[in-house]
Amino acid sequence: MTIESNLERVLQAGKFAVTGELGPPRGADVEVIKKKAQLLKGHVDAVNVTDNQTAIVRMSSVAACALLSQLGLDPVLQMVCRDRNRIALQSDLFGAYALGIRNVLCLTGDHQKFGDHPTAKNVFDLDSIQLIQTVKRLRDEKKMLGGSDVQGEFKMLIGAAENPFGDPFKFRVTRLAKKVAAGVQFLQTQCIFNLPKFKEWMKMVCDRGLHEKVAIFGGVTPIKSAGMAKYMKNSVAGMDVPDEIIKRVAGVPKGKASEEGVKIAVETIQQLKETPGVRGIHMMAIEWEEMVPKILQQAGLSPRP
Amino acid sequence: MIIAEQKPFERIVEMTAKARNILVAGCGTCVTVCLAGGAKEVAVVASKLRLAAQNAGRKITVTEATIERQCENEFVEKLAPALKGVDTVVSLACGIGVQFLAEAFQNLPILPGVNTRFLGAPSKQGTWQEKCMACGDCRLDKTAGVCPMARCSKNLLNGPCGGSANGKCEVNPQKIECAWQLIIDRMEKLGRLDELEAITPPNDWSTAHDGGVRETASEQAVPAKTEAMKSV
Numbered sequence A: 001m002t003i004e005s006n007l008e009r010v011l012q013a014g015k016f017a018v019t020g021e022l023g024p025p026r027g028a029d030v031e032v033i034k035k036k037a038q039l040l041k042g043h044v045d046a047v048n049v050t051d052n053q054t055a056i057v058r059m060s061s062v063a064a065c066a067l068l069s070q071l072g073l074d075p076v077l078q079m080v081c082r083d084r085n086r087i088a089l090q091s092d093l094f095g096a097y098a099l100g101i102r103n104v105l106c107l108t109g110d111h112q113k114f115g116d117h118p119t120a121k122n123v124f125d126l127d128s129i130q131l132i133q134t135v136k137r138l139r140d141e142k143k144m145l146g147g148s149d150v151q152g153e154f155k156m157l158i159g160a161a162e163n164p165f166g167d168p169f170k171f172r173v174t175r176l177a178k179k180v181a182a183g184v185q186f187l188q189t190q191c192i193f194n195l196p197k198f199k200e201w202m203k204m205v206c207d208r209g210l211h212e213k214v215a216i217f218g219g220v221t222p223i224k225s226a227g228m229a230k231y232m233k234n235s236v237a238g239m240d241v242p243d244e245i246i247k248r249v250a251g252v253p254k255g256k257a258s259e260e261g262v263k264i265a266v267e268t269i270q271q272l273k274e275t276p277g278v279r280g281i282h283m284m285a286i287e288w289e290e291m292v293p294k295i296l297q298q299a300g301l302s303p304r305p
Numbered sequence B: 001m002i003i004a005e006q007k008p009f010e011r012i013v014e015m016t017a018k019a020r021n022i023l024v025a026g027c028g029t030c031v032t033v034c035l036a037g038g039a040k041e042v043a044v045v046a047s048k049l050r051l052a053a054q055n056a057g058r059k060i061t062v063t064e065a066t067i068e069r070q071c072e073n074e075f076v077e078k079l080a081p082a083l084k085g086v087d088t089v090v091s092l093a094c095g096i097g098v099q100f101l102a103e104a105f106q107n108l109p110i111l112p113g114v115n116t117r118f119l120g121a122p123s124k125q126g127t128w129q130e131k132c133m134a135c136g137d138c139r140l141d142k143t144a145g146v147c148p149m150a151r152c153s154k155n156l157l158n159g160p161c162g163g164s165a166n167g168k169c170e171v172n173p174q175k176i177e178c179a180w181q182l183i184i185d186r187m188e189k190l191g192r193l194d195e196l197e198a199i200t201p202p203n204d205w206s207t208a209h210d211g212g213v214r215e216t217a218s219e220q221a222v223p224a225k226t227e228a229m230k231s232v
C-alpha cells in the first residue's frame, strides 16, 4: 500500500529515517509554526506535532499538522487518548486525512494532573494499543469501531511510542509486541540518555524479531544545560537520565554546557546508527529547534534523501 | 465499602447558617468503619455545631441519632421519632444515605456532612484506598484480582503506560502503586504472565455510568408466590 507519506517513502527505500518534533503554540499564532517549520524543513523526513503535550493546552495537532502540510513538510499527527473518546478520535482521523495528513502517532497521553488544567475530566476511552487497532481497522477493513463502513479513502502510516526506561522493564517489550500485533509500523522511543539500558531493551526486541515488523526510531534530545538534565531526571515521568550525563554537562566551563549537550546528542546518534534493529532517530529538541540542523549535519544525517 | 471523609467544618456551618433545630444523623455501616460518619463522629460534629452557634451568639438546638443504615427503609423509618421539631438534617452518611433520607423526608432539608470519596478498603491503619469503580462488568479474573479500571489512573487495559516507575504511578509516585505493576507481578506469581500478551479490545462502557443511570433487579427478590406459581 502506498500512503503518500514521505516517511513511508524513506522507510521503503531502506534509508535511516529522521523525524523531528514541533510543539504548537499556546494560542493561535501561526507564525510560531512557520518559524519552527523553516528550521526543520529539509533536515527531517517527517515532523511530529504534539497533542497538548503534558496536558498543556496548545493549538490542535490536526490544525498544526495541516499548516505543516501546506508548508511542504510531512506531518506526523500525535493523538492522545486523554482528551477524546472513540467517536472524536475517529472523526479527527478522517478530518486529518482530508487535510492531507498521512502519518499518525497513537499515544495514551500524560495525565492532566501535569498540565495547566489539572481540574479537567479525562477520557481514556481507548488506550494507545486500541487506538492503533482502530486506525488499522479504518484503513484496512474500511470499518469503524462501531461497525459502520468508512466512506472513501483513508490511508495513514501508523506509529506509536514506547518508553524502554519505564517499568516493569521486561513487560516493555511485551507491550511493544502488542503494539506490533495491533498494526503499528513505526515506533519512536522516549529520549535516550541511558544507552546501555536502551541497548539491552533493543536486544530483547530483536530476540523476539519485532525489529523486522516495526521500524524503531531512537529518541534523541539535546541537553541545553545541567539544570535541564536534572529537571528531566527528577520531574519528567518515565525519564532515565544517568548521573554521568548530568556530570558531563555540569563539568564543562560556563557557557559551554549546550555545546556539550550537542556533543552528547551527536554521539548518541552515532551509537544508535550502529545498534542492531534501529532504523532511524526521532529528534525532540524541545524549544531548541534551531539546533537540529547542526546536530544532524554533525551526525551525517543531513540533508535528507 | 464506601469510603467517605468529613467535609471541612466551615462548609457544614455555612450550610446550616439558617437552621435552628438540627439533627446530625449518622450511619452505622461503611462510614462508621471509615471513621467519617458513625455515632462518634456525629457526637463531635454536633458539639462543634453547638459551640460554633454559641460563639456566634445564635441559639440553636442540635440533636444526634445514628441508625444502622441510611440506605434502607426499615432502618430509615426508625429515624422518624428523632425528627420531631427538627428543621434541618445533617447526614453523615454517604451520598446514597443523604439521598435516601431526602426521598423519605420530603419536607426537610437533608444536608451532606461528608464527602463520599470512593469504593475501597483500608490500605493501612487509618488510610483507605480506592479499589473499584463499579464498571458493571468485573474483569478481575483476567487481571489477577487487581482492578485496572479503578486502580490505574488512566484505566488502561493493555499494560502500563510509560510513566510507571519503581512500582509507582506517575500521577502520585509518593502514594499510589501502579496497578499494572501489581497485575504483572501477580500474574507472574500465578504463572499466567503469557495471558497479558493478548490485546484487550476497547471496553464496553455501557455497563458503567456511561450507559446512563443504572438500575438492577434481582430475581431472588421476586416474591416467592410468583415463583411457586411459575412452577405449577
Ligand code: SF4
Pocket (backbone or CB within 6 Å): B131, B132, B133, B134, B135, B136, B137, B138, B139, B140, B147, B148, B149, B150
Ligand atoms: S473490574 Fe469493574 S467491577 Fe471489577 S473491581 Fe474493577 S471497577 Fe470494580
Ligand code: SF4
Pocket (backbone or CB within 6 Å): B151, B152, B153, B154, B155, B156, B159, B160, B161, B162, B163, B164, B165, B168, B169, B170, B171, B177, B178, B179, B180, B181
Ligand atoms: S503509571 Fe501505572 S497506574 Fe499510573 S497511569 Fe500508568 S499504568 Fe496506570
